[in-house]
Amino acid sequence: MPETLNVQTRDDFGKGAARRIRAEHQIPAVLYGHGMDPLHLTLPGHETALAARNSNALLELVLPGGDSHLALIKEIQRHPLRRTLTHLDLIAVRRGEKVQVDIPVILVGEPTAPAIAVVDAQTLTIEVDALKVPESIEVDVEEKEEGYQLFAGDVKLPAGAELVTEAELLVVAVQLPRVDAELEAAIEENEAAGAELGADAEDSEGESTEESADEE
Template identity: 65%
Template structure:
């Protein structure tokens, strides 16, 4: 289901105009695709931040003139310190078309102790229906033992999604953590022993002098 946002067309451009929008708690954005002229938009800050928590969310953009567009987020720019939204690039999508998106991998279940699941690939690139983009791909490692591996090609994909990522890429590996023993401090022992020897020699020399 698409997330609805009421948006406005932007008539001012440049850094100064974008800064003024952010002060008003709005986010500048550009919508493009399907050979149409880009639309420069102003989005509501709070609502857009909530939608952008899912970078693959389907968005229904409602304009004041009654027109609407379905879109996906192509790129998010954030403030380097505050991490607030600075700008969005949006692409127009239509029913029946496929798009390539990166879907995060989420691990579920527990491996056999003391092993752990190590995620080598954080997301899979899939070709999916633009109106049915999955939020995540769940991989169960319940009961998996040391040496168990899951490659991209082993994963069951939702619906009619197609794998774009190389099927031979390792996604998850189950392994036993290595425990490194602390090396003995031989130098310290040597210094101690040498110190004792030196102390003994000094004592003997003192006795001889007396």
């Protein structure tokens, strides 16, 4: 079901206008698609932030006159430090329409230790009914052994969804952690460097002793 937001249209643009909107705890946005002229909107801050926790949230935008538009979040802009919403790009959709969206891949379960699951594809692109866009695609790695691989074409998709991503794309691989080998190599390198420095110090000390004996 879509999240309903009561929105306002606006005709003031630019950075100054956007700052004023955000100072009032609202969020500037633009709606486009289906050949319509871009519609510049002001969205309620708190409700929009809650809805935007799902990057593919379906919104029902209710205008002051009572008209409404269905829309998907196309792009979210955030403050670089506070990570608060600063602007939304929205794309208009229609009921029964199929849309292409990027859906995040979420792992479920744990592989057989000491192996770990590595996600190679963070998202998969699918085509799905605009009213049935999933929040995520789950991949089960419970008790999977080292060497297990899952490709996009083998991922179970929600009913009615079609894969757009290339089927041969590697999504998840189960493998032994490489950090131990890297750490061991770093330790060996440090030990070798330490031994070399110790040998140099001994040589220097020997040379100094010999020079002192010669001076005597």
